[in-house]
Amino acid sequence: MYSYSDFDEAFVRSRVAQFSQQVSRRIDGSLTEDEFKPLRLMNGLYLQLHAYMLRVAIPYGTLSSRQMHQLAHIARTWDKGYGHFTTRQNIQYNWPVLGDVPAILSALADVEMHAIQTSGNCVRNVTSDHFAGAAADEIEDPRPYAELLRQWSTDHPEFQFLPRKFKIAITGSPNDRAVTKAHDIGLRMLRNAKGEIGFEVMVGGGLGRTPMIGQVVRDFLPVADLLPYTEAVLSVYNRLGRRDNKYKARIKITVHETGLEEIRRLVEERFAEIRPDFHGHDQVLLDDIRAAFAPPAFRNAPTDAHDQFYAADPVYRAWCDTNLTRHRNSEYAIVTISLKAQGKTPGDATADQMDLMADLAARLGHDELRISHEQNVILPHVHKSDLPALHAALSAAGLGTANVGLISDIIACPGMDYCALATARSIPVAQDIALRFDELKLEHEIGPLKLKISGCINACGHHHVGHIGILGLDRAGVENYQITLGGDGTETAVIGERAGPGFAYDEIVPAIERLVQAYLSLRTEETETFLQTYRRLGLPPFKAALYPAEGAQDAK
Amino acid sequence: MSRKFTPKVVTANDLLVGDVVYLTATNEWTRDHAKAELIEDEAHAQLRLLEGAGQKNIIVGAYLADARLGENGPEPVHFREVFRTRGPSNYAMGKQVGELPGPRS
Structure with a gap:
């Protein structure tokens, strides 16, 4: 695993020291909230519904046991004994008090971790395939590249105030487990005709208010060009991105409004301009990083x-x-x-x-x-x-549940149980759906099914790419849940289709049950998955199950 | 014509601890919604919001939230504000068990 260099260590420690003083100055009144808020957000500290929340980055999702022990120690010492792992490979602590945050950041620095750039309009935690370095289908471990991008993007002076946040995901496998097509930049490793390794570069993917699938801006990027090319994309976005309207500020809108061809031309032009400034130091660094990700010494023993x-x-x-x-x-x-x-x-x-x-x-x-x-x-x-x-x-220890990839393996954002942005709850909906199908003893029979729930339009719960997606909204002061169907977050990514009017809180579990029962009766054989059945038949039969003729299901 | 004013309370989060607080008629912050000042006049509401938000070293993010008079005092109207009086629905934590943020004692 990658270990901090002296530079990394000094940088993270100095940020902890700075932020500790900023917290002291906020508490003694010499900083106002308006002054303090951007500083705390730069260090991952949000103020949520019931308390502060600290979001800690887990770069490309990789942890050592020492780091995981420290996350447990933090949960126990300064929080209420638990943590929440998120869809961006972060961990969130839901209950820290302001005065304890410097001690938490210091404890994180002790194990080479931090909360820097987990908020704000900057390059966020670079995410990757969680099976990286182990998967049988992998071309190469993508994490050295993710680490290179992390080092390059951390405190990058040009990209601290982008039009909006910026998310990069990278996979080294043809089977995309990192949802790269729903990221601002998605990097998919592949080999060209000569057998050389490079990246297919996608830009302008993203979920949220205007969900879009990323488009290929470069078919094959040699690995040595990764930093200058990424910098070129960021640089074009930094110049063209809409700063006048928060809802149109992500690169997906820039790509949509400018057109892919023009974006490609501008990126290549900028790339040609800055490429000569990269003299190979990044490649020397990359070699050192690669060495840190060498596979473990596998044991040879009977199974x-x-x-x-x-x-x-x-x-x-x-x-x-x-x-x-x-x-x-x-x-x-x-x-x-x-x-x-x-x-x-x-x-x-x-x-x-x-x-x-x-x-x-x-x-x-x-x-x-x-x-x-x-x-x-x-x-x-x-x-x-x-x-x-x-x-x-x-x-x-309650960790032996056999349900990965099944209907109860639900992604759910914190929703209105914690999040200040949420418009409805997600967690109890996930709990009730999982319990219901467990009670019916149906989930293994149903087979692979990705159900994803978001508690607001920002789509942290990835509902658009769920085979079944649920979006919680506030409709005239009542929680209301919309269903999308047929979404897919893999290499064949698709944004799900909205099924129709939403359901009230107490109607959503029965609605999902009708939907799944319909699938079971519609599939040609046991091996035809929900998504395959949906792709074969389309929305109509599922819509009929969701909205039976008698009685309007719309929760008005 | 402007919409009819509905009663409000001034609410915010505590600066140091982060939990939900409400402004009382005596200009203090309470953790109990029922002890908040129920404001029934629009001009008074704007004034009380300014006075509450002015306590910048005690609270963060003051705003007016709809409320109505209940048996024991003001009650929240919108479900978001109901959740803020209780805490999360997935664990017995926060106000519903009389607990502040920070480690469990």
């Missing part, structure tokens, strides 16, 4: 223990079938630990659970953990012979 348990224990078998992914080393598996136990809050882990996952990673997982944008925790490298012990330890 009989796993095979025997798999044959004998149906609970273990069910967990393996849903929560394991093929590792590039055939003796290993990638383990997804579900933070979606039915009825619990999606993405939440208690301090004790974090400590346990850290211990297990240290003992059985080559000391590595990942946070996925789907709000689960991943142990990327577990030898198959260790899986039965791992499963037993996880199950004892």
Whole structure:
């Protein structure tokens, strides 16, 4: 794993010192809120519905066990004993008091972490495939490039005041698990005809108020051109982006209004201008970073223990079938630990659970953990012979749920239970849906289904790319939930289609149940997934299930 | 014609702790919605908002929220304000259990 250089360490420590003094000056009254607010946001500190919230970056979703232990320590010492993992590979603490935040940032710096650029109109935490460095389908580990981008974008003087926030996602696999097409810049690694590795560069993707799928601005970017080309994109956006209207300020609108061809021309022009200024120091740095991401020393051992348990224990078998992914080393598996136990809050882990996952990673997982944008925790490298012990330890701590990729593996934003921007609650809707399908004992029969819930139009819950998406709105002072169908966040990304009028809070779970029952009766065979059935038949039969002829379902 | 004024309370978040507070008739901040001053006149509401927001080293983000008179004092009208009087619905935390932000004691 990447370790901070002296420069990184000094930079993060100096920011902690600066912000500590800023907090003191706010508390003694020498800074007003108007002066303090941009400073606290630059350090990830929001004021939410019931309390402050600190958003901590987990760069490209990678954590060591030491870092995970420290996240647990922070949750226990300065918060209420839990943390919330988000769709942007961050962790959010929901209850810090202002005076404790400097101590929290200092504790983060002790383990090479921070909350810098987790808010504001700058380049945010660069996200990546949570299976990076382990996936069998991967061309190359994308994290060294993500780390290079992190170093380049951190405190970049030209890009601290962009028209709006800017999100970059990168994947090294053809199967896109990082939702790259819904990012301001999406980078997808590929090989050209000569077998060289490069990136397909997409710009202007994004969800929120105006959801758009990113468009390819460069078919093949040699890896050595990554920084100058990214800088060219940012630079064009910085100049053309709409600063007059917050809702039109993201690069997706710039691309839409300017046209892809013109954006491409401007980016290439700027690229040609700045490329000569990159003399190769970035490539030297990249080589050092690559060395830090060398794969662990994989063990060579029999996997009989796993095979025997798999044959004998149906609970273990069910967990393996849903929560394991093929590792590039055939003796290993990638383990997804579900933070979606039915009825619990999606993405939440208690301090004790974090400590346990850290211990297990240290003992059985080559000391590595990942946070996925789907709000689960991943142990990327577990030898198959260790899986039965791992499963037993996880199950004892409420972390053994076998539901990854199923209907109860729901993405849900914090919604109006925490977020000041939310227009409706998300968490209890997710809890009720998961409990209902668990009660019906249907979720394994339903099979792969991505259900995603956002509590406002900003779409942190990625509802537009859910096979079933739910958007919570405030309609005349009452919570109302709109359903979108057929969304897809992978390499075949599609924005879902709105099914019709919204449902009241107490109508949304029955509506989802009707929808899923319709799918079960419509699918040609058990292996036809919800998304495949939807693509075959389109909206009409699902709409009919959602809005039966008698009785209007619209919650007016 | 402007819309008829509906009663309001002045609400904000505490600067140091972050939790939800309401302005009382005696210019103090209470954590209990029922103890807030229920403001029934528009001009008075604007004045009270200015007076509340002026306490810049005690609170953050003061605004007027709709309220109505209930059995024990002012009650919130909109569901967002109802949630602010309670805390999150996924855990017994915050006002609903008489708890402030910060570590659990």
